[in-house]
Amino acid sequence: MLQKLHQLKDKALQALKMVSDSEELESWRIEHLGRKSELNQILHDVGRLPPEERPAVGRLTNEVKLALETAYEGKAEALKRQELERALREERIDVTLPGRPVSLGRLHLTTQTLREIYAIFGQMGFQVYESPDVETDELNFGLLNMPPHHPARDMWDTFWISDEVLLRTHTSPGQIRVMRERCPEPIRVILPGKCYRYEQVTARSEHQFYQVEGLAVGHAITMTDLIGTLTEFARRFYGPERRIRIRGSYFPFTEPSIEADMDCILCDGEGCRVCRYSGWLEICGAGMVHPVVLENGGYDPDEWNGFAFGFGVERPAMVKYSIDDIRLFYGNDLRFLRQF
Numbered sequence: 001m002l003q004k005l006h007q008l009k010d011k012a013l014q015a016l017k018m019v020s021d022s023e024e025l026e027s028w029r030i031e032h033l034g035r036k037s038e039l040n041q042i043l044h045d046v047g048r049l050p051p052e053e054r055p056a057v058g059r060l061t062n063e064v065k066l067a068l069e070t071a072y073e074g075k076a077e078a079l080k081r082q083e084l085e086r087a088l089r090e091e092r093i094d095v096t097l098p099g100r101p102v103s104l105g106r107l108h109l110t111t112q113t114l115r116e117i118y119a120i121f122g123q124m125g126f127q128v129y130e131s132p133d134v135e136t137d138e139l140n141f142g143l144l145n146m147p148p149h150h151p152a153r154d155m156w157d158t159f160w161i162s163d164e165v166l167l168r169t170h171t172s173p174g175q176i177r178v179m180r181e182r183c184p185e186p187i188r189v190i191l192p193g194k195c196y197r198y199e200q201v202t203a204r205s206e207h208q209f210y211q212v213e214g215l216a217v218g219h220a221i222t223m224t225d226l227i228g229t230l231t232e233f234a235r236r237f238y239g240p241e242r243r244i245r246i247r248g249s250y251f252p253f254t255e256p257s258i259e260a261d262m263d264c265i266l267c268d269g270e271g272c273r274v275c276r277y278s279g280w281l282e283i284c285g286a287g288m289v290h291p292v293v294l295e296n297g298g299y300d301p302d303e304w305n306g307f308a309f310g311f312g313v314e315r316p317a318m319v320k321y322s323i324d325d326i327r328l329f330y331g332n333d334l335r336f337l338r339q340f
């Protein structure tokens with residue numbers, strides 16, 4: 001029996017050497033130390049041995065059991081270490097690899113251009129005033145000196161929502177809103193915002209676009225103040241060498257009305273495709289605020305006067321960055337937008 005126990009131990013330890021993963025180790029444990037193992041059987045049967053054999057067999061059996069248990073634990077430890085080493089080796093992170101770049105958003109070119117415009121006018125003392133995109137007929141036209149059936153309304157093809165409500169065709173109705181809110185204080189604001197026109201979409205015109213309106217109301221404001229403001233803006237926005245030209249024009253809400261042109265930045269006034277060989281680019285409509293409009297805003301035209309102007313935002317950006325199609329602004333093509 002004693003010899004059998006020694007053999008059993010040697011055989012088990014030999015088998016343990018061949019174990020190479022935790023699954024095999026578990027099978028080994030069941031076979032050699034489990035309830036149905038030979039060793040357990042012997043331990044169980046010690047009581048049936050002749051009394052003189054019992055102590056020696058009992059002791060050796062326990063010794064073998066302890067030896068196998070110790071060997072088992074040692075092996076389990078070793079396997080765990082091996083597994084850890086493998087993981088460290090195979091799953092090692094190469095910290096010298098460059099990281100994955102986070103994709104960054106950016107401001108839309110229109111937003112960038114608007115902010116540039118705000119900054120320039122901000123330095124000239126103009127506040128930003130926002131007014132709604134959805135307007136009434138009265139504010140968009142009537143109070144701007146265009147009663148129903150006034151022929152000048154045809155200058156703006158309109159998206160009507162109902163007989164009375166429309167999408168603003170220009171930012172000028174904001175003039176009335178800001179005057180009514182601020183009266184009787186002097187005013188110096190710009191009114192940026194989106195405008196809508198029921199027009200065919202082409203490379204040069206969209207049915208939605210931004211405008212920036214300007215309004216100054218005070219005492220003894222002159223046309224020279226207006227021209228100086230527009231010239232200063234053009235030089236800050238396009239470069240200090242720019243020249244401005246003024247032409248007489250007509251808008252129902254200004255008297256007198258003008259349009260301002262700037263020498264073409266692409267050909268320096270020589271004439272090119274962009275300026276249609278005239279050497280000049282139209283930059284805005286403007287004028288001295290019409291007395292009727294001042295009155296509609298709450299100001300007494302005998303005491304107050306002012307100037308106003310309005311220009312688009314996408315077109316100046318197109319000229320500045322040589323963009324040849326206005327539809328790109330709303331095309332949502334990231335290849336275009338990422339360039340700015």
Ligand code: DAH
Pocket residue numbers: 169170171172213214251253254284285286287308309310311
């Ligand atoms: N509202 C005009 C337009 O959309 C632009 C304009 C012209 C605005 C003259 C003004 C102005 O304030 O005085 O065509």
